[in-house]
Amino acid sequence: MSAPRGDLTVTALYTSGVWWWAGFSGAELLISREARSVFRVTNAALALVGCLRADRRSLRRGLADRHALIDGLAGDCGASVFVELAAGLSRRGLAFSADPSVRYVEVDLPAVIRHKETLLQRSEAGRRILARSNLQRVGADVASVALPSLVPTTDKASESPQRICVIAEGLMMYLDADQQRGLWCRIAAWLRDHPDSLFLFDLVPMSEQPAPGLLGRGLGALMGLFTGGRGFVVDPRDRHDIRRELLSCGFGSVELHEPDSDEGAAVPMLVFACRGWRSSTP
Numbered sequence: 001m002s003a004p005r006g007d008l009t010v011t012a013l014y015t016s017g018v019w020w021w022a023g024f025s026g027a028e029l030l031i032s033r034e035a036r037s038v039f040r041v042t043n044a045a046l047a048l049v050g051c052l053r054a055d056r057r058s059l060r061r062g063l064a065d066r067h068a069l070i071d072g073l074a075g076d077c078g079a080s081v082f083v084e085l086a087a088g089l090s091r092r093g094l095a096f097s098a099d100p101s102v103r104y105v106e107v108d109l110p111a112v113i114r115h116k117e118t119l120l121q122r123s124e125a126g127r128r129i130l131a132r133s134n135l136q137r138v139g140a141d142v143a144s145v146a147l148p149s150l151v152p153t154t155d156k157a158s159e160s161p162q163r164i165c166v167i168a169e170g171l172m173m174y175l176d177a178d179q180q181r182g183l184w185c186r187i188a189a190w191l192r193d194h195p196d197s198l199f200l201f202d203l204v205p206m207s208e209q210p211a212p213g214l215l216g217r218g219l220g221a222l223m224g225l226f227t228g229g230r231g232f233v234v235d236p237r238d239r240h241d242i243r244r245e246l247l248s249c250g251f252g253s254v255e256l257h258e259p260d261s262d263e264g265a266a267v268p269m270l271v272f273a274c275r276g277w278r279s280s281t282p
């Protein structure tokens, strides 16, 4: 990818390798030689760190479990409009937009969106997906994009507000607490006009990470290398602090979900499911 060193987009190459390795539908259309290399090198480095620290939990297994959990929560939420922030090379939009009644908007930095389109151009199946009118890609920074501009406010047929599912997977750990809060409050304000909407994101609070030096430090160093020093952010908040912050941003309720996986086999993951206001009609 044209992503230079020092750019967080290299992490999208790793996760695209994970979705392909785990066999998620559509991942085969987005995998590249470059992503396979990042996947292999990262896994080798993590295996080394794991041996040194006697920590054999698998990051790729944890990520795959998280991805499946978010797929399930999003698929069950009853929304027909999906906005995936920091969508990277995720195949979720490809899979969900196979249903023509769904509208799916993917947002990521312009270079990543361009790269995703180039990858899809390589195959007939990818070109058909690019031509879908219900799958839109937006090259923008999530810190500044005007969220309400991403989808129409009301459903044309019913003239009622759209029920939206907003997803931000694999993003929050790269933002500091103020940046996270800023984004959460913007999303809460937006979804206020969209009853029964859902916002899903993942974040394992620093305070719940394995003891410093276990997996996290090795991974942090690796991410620091890839991202020009912008490794994971140090943060004292626990899951309850984060939940309280989300409520104070204006979400009506916040549920926490953890993937089911073999005890100790995968790096732990935590998904926050935030709902706005419920409509008065059932």
Ligand SMILES: C[S@@+](CC[C@H](N)C(=O)[O-])C[C@H]1O[C@@H](n2cnc3c(N)ncnc32)[C@H](O)[C@@H]1O
Residues within 6 Å of the ligand: 008, 009, 011, 012, 015, 016, 085, 086, 087, 088, 089, 090, 091, 107, 108, 109, 112, 140, 141, 142, 143, 168, 169, 170, 171, 174
């Ligand atoms: C770990 S990847 C996750 C990608 C995707 N969500 C997935 O799970 O496969 C992080 C993604 O966040 C994107 N990203 C980071 N900062 C961003 C920003 N300010 N605006 C938009 N996207 C951003 C990167 O380009 C990258 O694609």
